[in-house]
Amino acid sequence: MNDDSGFQPIYPAQPPKPERPARPQIWKYVLTVLISVLITFTLTAGAGVLLFLGYSASQETGSDLGLPLDDDPETLAALAKLRAIYDQVDLNYFEDLTDAQMLEAMARGLVDELGNRYTMYLTAEENQQIAESMSGNYSGIGAIVAMNQDSFVEITEVIADSPAEEAGLQVGDLFTKVDGEDVTGFKDVSSVAALVRGEEGTPVGLVIYRPSTAKYVEFTVTRRKITNVSIAYRMLEDGLGYIMIRDFSSGVAANFIAAVQDLEAQGAKHLVFDVRNNTGGYADEVISMLDFLLPSATIATIKGRSDGKAYEKSWTSGASMGVSADMRYAILINGMSASASELFSGCLRDNGKAWLIGEQSFGKGSGTITIELSDGSAINLTNFLYYLPGGDCIEEIGLTPHEEVTLPEDAAGISISRLTLKQDTQLKAAIDYLKTID
Incomplete structure (x- = not known):
């Protein structure tokens, strides 16, 4: 160095x-994205290119381009403008670009400029x-x-x-x-x-x-x-267990359930869940984890749009629980706890199972789908908002902890997993809280 x-x-x-x-x-x-659903989507790229390159503003309409566009004056003017831009780049840009390169740039621009931070071309x-x-x-x-x-x-x-x-x-x-x-x-x-x-x-x-x-x-x-080990756990003291959830990647639910069961076998009555700096993962993993921790309950209500139509549905947990009904949780959050972490924490909070400790979370209350295209590229599209059981949508807001605790200055630059209990004032607060539960 x-x-x-x-x-x-x-x-x-x-x-x-x-x-x-x-x-x-x-x-x-x-x-990681809060909700990442992989959809195979095949594009007939050749036909699309030919139709576009054959466009003439004075003769053709959105239907002629093979696109579901209206034929109103505003749309036709926008198409004419797009063709004019295409021609100018083709003729005057300092590099000689192929048609494929230009269309790739247009594809990225269409998705990236929609004004949503989580919607993008990959x-x-x-x-x-x-x-x-x-x-x-x-x-x-x-x-x-x-x-x-x-x-x-x-x-x-x-x-x-x-x-x-x-x-x-x-x-x-x-x-x-x-x-x-x-x-x-x-x-x-x-x-x-x-x-x-x-x-x-x-x-x-x-x-x-x-x-x-x-x-x-x-x-x-x-x-x-x-x-990347997504789950790390250990016994703390006085019947308390600790589980760090680094992300909600594939397979994390099974590892989480095994960790909870092991800690229970070691005598844990209550648990600390640490989702600090956990920025998300797969929805099905989160749902499986919450289903294990909760009785029959609402996990979230989804309001979005698919196939051109608005929809609303609920995610719920089943009647059977994998843990004692008396078990309670302290959840550690910070400004980099986002999306799936916020769903996990907010759901347990609203169902009366968890006490949140730390700092305001990031605030991603939306879900995206990942649509894979025929050439291996993909688009991430935000297509719904989720509402916690208490009715809150945390998009751009985040979760406010019950107990606000910041880390001391001497903890700066140290990974959470390397903090001592003296340095980790947030974990200390979680232990103190859980000790008060009978």
Whole structure:
């Protein structure tokens, strides 16, 4: 590790918030979405290209293009404008682009400019990275990151015994360069992930900005196979158990249920669930976990749109519970607890089972579907809002903890899993709360 004092910081210790963040996200490196439903969708790309290139504003309509467009004057004017832009780029852009490249740019623009931060176009490479990450196995450095509120890629957790931890990377570090390429202007986490990932055993050069010291630091980290353990648990004291849920990736529900059962066998009467820095995962995993913890109850009400029609439905748990009806929970949340974490925490809160401790959560109360296209690329579309059992929609609001507790300054830069009980004032508050329950 070398101090890179030759760089002049492009932002101070507290990076300025861009006036208009481009595709702001809080997705962690695994790019989890609250609800990620994979749909196979085949496009007849050849026919689409031919129809578009044959467009003439004065002769053809939306129907002639093979698109379900109205033939009103406003729509025809917009089509004519699009054709004019296409022609100007084709004739005057400094690079000679193929038609396929231009249509790819149009596809990305159509989705990315809808004005919703979670709706976006994914290349085939980005889509594949999501699938690999959600499986919990990949070759990389073992740093969990998110696009923070200021649109910088920030490390939120360093996996224990990973190359990242061994190299000295810390929670709160911000990526600025990867193998010499400036990534401060990148619009999404997946683009940075594509550079950091690579073949096992190969080195990756990083330049990070460390706000705690207001300095840039260079690292060379050797990639390894990473198995991201989504669940970590242990007994605490006085009949209390602790479960850290790092994400809601594939298979986490089964591991969670096994952890709860093991802690119960060891004498746990009440549990602490830690979803700090957990930015989401698969809905079916969350539902399975809540079904295990709850009697017959409402998990959430969904209001959205599908196949051109509005719909509303409820997610519910079954009558049988996997735990004692007397078991209660303290849930630790912070500003990077989002989407699936908020559904999990809010549902248990509203069903009278959990006490929330920590800081205001992020506020993602919407769901997306991931629609895979024939070439491996995909689009993430926000298609519903969810409402907690108490009726709240937390989109852009988040969950307010029952008990607000912040971590001390000496905990900055330390992974949650490495905090001592003295440093982890939020966990200490959870233990104190659960001790008051008979």
